[in-house]
Amino acid sequence: MNRTTLSLIAGTTALAAVTGFAVLSAPDAPGTDTAAKAAAQLPVERTSLLCPAPSTSDLAETSYTSFTPVTKGTGSVGKAELREADEESADAPADGEDKGKGKDDGKSGENKPAKPVLTPKEPGKPVTGDSSGGDAPALVGTADGRFAPGWTVQETTEVAAGTGRGLQGVNCTAPDTDFWFPGASTDADRTDYVHLTNPDDSAAVADIELYGKDGALKSAVGEGITVPPHSSEPVLLSTLTTERQTNLTLHVNVRSGRVGAAVQALDDKLGGDWLAASTDPSGSLVLPGIPKDATSVRLVAFTPGDADADLKVRLASPSGPITPAGHETVHVKGGMTTAVDLGDVTRGEAGSLVLTPTDRSVPVVAALRVVRGKGDKQETAFIPATRPVGTRATSADNSGKGGTLSLTAPGAAATVKVTASAGSEGGTPVSKTYTIKAGTTQDIEPPVPGGLKGTYALTVETVSGGPVYGARTLTASEDGVPAFTVQTLPDDRGTVSVPEADEDLSVLQR
Numbered sequence: 001m002n003r004t005t006l007s008l009i010a011g012t013t014a015l016a017a018v019t020g021f022a023v024l025s026a027p028d029a030p031g032t033d034t035a036a037k038a039a040a041q042l043p044v045e046r047t048s049l050l051c052p053a054p055s056t057s058d059l060a061e062t063s064y065t066s067f068t069p070v071t072k073g074t075g076s077v078g079k080a081e082l083r084e085a086d087e088e089s090a091d092a093p094a095d096g097e098d099k100g101k102g103k104d105d106g107k108s109g110e111n112k113p114a115k116p117v118l119t120p121k122e123p124g125k126p127v128t129g130d131s132s133g134g135d136a137p138a139l140v141g142t143a144d145g146r147f148a149p150g151w152t153v154q155e156t157t158e159v160a161a162g163t164g165r166g167l168q169g170v171n172c173t174a175p176d177t178d179f180w181f182p183g184a185s186t187d188a189d190r191t192d193y194v195h196l197t198n199p200d201d202s203a204a205v206a207d208i209e210l211y212g213k214d215g216a217l218k219s220a221v222g223e224g225i226t227v228p229p230h231s232s233e234p235v236l237l238s239t240l241t242t243e244r245q246t247n248l249t250l251h252v253n254v255r256s257g258r259v260g261a262a263v264q265a266l267d268d269k270l271g272g273d274w275l276a277a278s279t280d281p282s283g284s285l286v287l288p289g290i291p292k293d294a295t296s297v298r299l300v301a302f303t304p305g306d307a308d309a310d311l312k313v314r315l316a317s318p319s320g321p322i323t324p325a326g327h328e329t330v331h332v333k334g335g336m337t338t339a340v341d342l343g344d345v346t347r348g349e350a351g352s353l354v355l356t357p358t359d360r361s362v363p364v365v366a367a368l369r370v371v372r373g374k375g376d377k378q379e380t381a382f383i384p385a386t387r388p389v390g391t392r393a394t395s396a397d398n399s400g401k402g403g404t405l406s407l408t409a410p411g412a413a414a415t416v417k418v419t420a421s422a423g424s425e426g427g428t429p430v431s432k433t434y435t436i437k438a439g440t441t442q443d444i445e446p447p448v449p450g451g452l453k454g455t456y457a458l459t460v461e462t463v464s465g466g467p468v469y470g471a472r473t474l475t476a477s478e479d480g481v482p483a484f485t486v487q488t489l490p491d492d493r494g495t496v497s498v499p500e501a502d503e504d505l506s507v508l509q510r
Helices: none
Strands: 022-026 039-043 046-051 060-067 078-084 127-132 139-145 152-159 166-171 178-184 190-198 204-212 225-227 231-236 248-256 260-267 271-275 285-290 296-302 309-317 320-322 329-332 337-343 351-357 365-374 377-384 392-398 403-409 414-420 426-428 430-436 440-444 450-453 456-465 469-478 481-488 495-499 503-508
Touching (some): 046 152, 046 260, 152 392, 166 377, 166 469, 178 190, 178 260, 178 296, 190 204, 190 248, 260 377, 271 481, 285 365, 285 377, 285 481, 309 440, 329 337, 351 403, 392 469, 403 414, 403 456
Parallel strands (some): 166 271, 271 377, 377 481
Antiparallel strands (some): 022 503, 039 495, 060 152, 152 166, 190 260, 204 225, 204 248, 309 320, 309 329, 309 351, 392 456, 403 440, 426 450
16 A cells, blocks of 8 residues: 555544545644534545456456446546556566666667556446467556546456366456455365465565364465565465365465455366455355355355354345254354355255354354356356445446346345446446345346447445345356356445545545
8 A cells, every 4th residue: 555644633534445545634723613524425536456367278268347337526537457467567667677777668768668458448338358378467457537436347267178167257356465265275176376466566475374174284385475566476275285175264464565366266077266355354244146056055164263153054045034954053163164065055046145143253254165067067156255235336247148146135125226337339228226125135137238239237236225245147158067157246445435624634545
């Protein structure tokens, strides 16, 4: 996080959790009623997103979709770009490089700009790009001005055969310093990589920890992993330990700098997908969007502290909360990974898993490994615990077929508005309103833009009621294999609450 020096009087709200920057001002002079001033919701002004290298398979076909929803109050200027991670920006030389030398351009005193891979032209309309084979690089993106609030990039890869064959999808994520991945593995049938991408001008240093059923796994090489500036490092988990365990929790802790992190989990028999990070450890978790035709669902949970966690397990179905027979509760030992096979828990209906404490609240992270199909025609995807939709959340790369939007209201009933954007090559936006009953999950056939050409984005906004959690599933058929991938829909944090004030003191940027 880049910070200009702050000189704030006590009581000023910090904005460290946002993916943009906002201007803060000093409170009024003593004696004025500053408490009466309302906080304003302002759009973030800058956002960063990182996309991991999609595949090493020569058979891989990858598509990228960039989208920014239209946000009031952003003005008319701004831009968004995705570039190769190992390409240096024109105005930001890497540490250790002679800033007076050009980058193979034969010109002294300037750097050669990296060519953008994807450049959106206007908010409200998706832009797409694609690549083939196993040499596609990781991407680093930035958006500012009117393109920053809610900027979303989806990476979707189809692999026709081999380890990890099927459909793999991941939302490109903002850089951060702490990530939890329950559901990783070093099993003999699995090839799991954690991809670490550094967007900044200085090296990042990260520690990788693995926790199995008996606690932390021994590793002599997981500490102090250096990720050079403007680069991405895939780390094979089986090289970090000699222990082979089917269910692990991976923790990435960045001690210097910041990175984007995602786990690519590839199975010799069950295909593969990206495992996104679980939401921050919490006493209660929601894992939305289990496909109704799932043939196997495995819950993997972990509590980072020393205290054990006892959790109620409930399935939010279309008719209300259901307790899975034989799995009413799950006991998670402190510092140890717990895995529970729930079988075909949805039994042909839409469902989301809801975990709540039976007694005292202990922070937990969790994810689901979901399998569709049978025999040698099976495919895997992952659903991590996620944040609520909140004010607004977006999923990109929808085609008008082979997709499902799953929404759950685990507490009070809620009303949401779902907007289908214009298509990347043409089409008219369409919005519909839905009511999600308390304690239920509803699978919605997403609205489709009028006259759709190309792909489009779905934006979900909470209108009223309790918290709503969501996920989007993409499906495809690969020689009889029910290929699929699931992405959750957390709040895009496109706006930030800023206290009303008069005197500009500082700028906070991330």
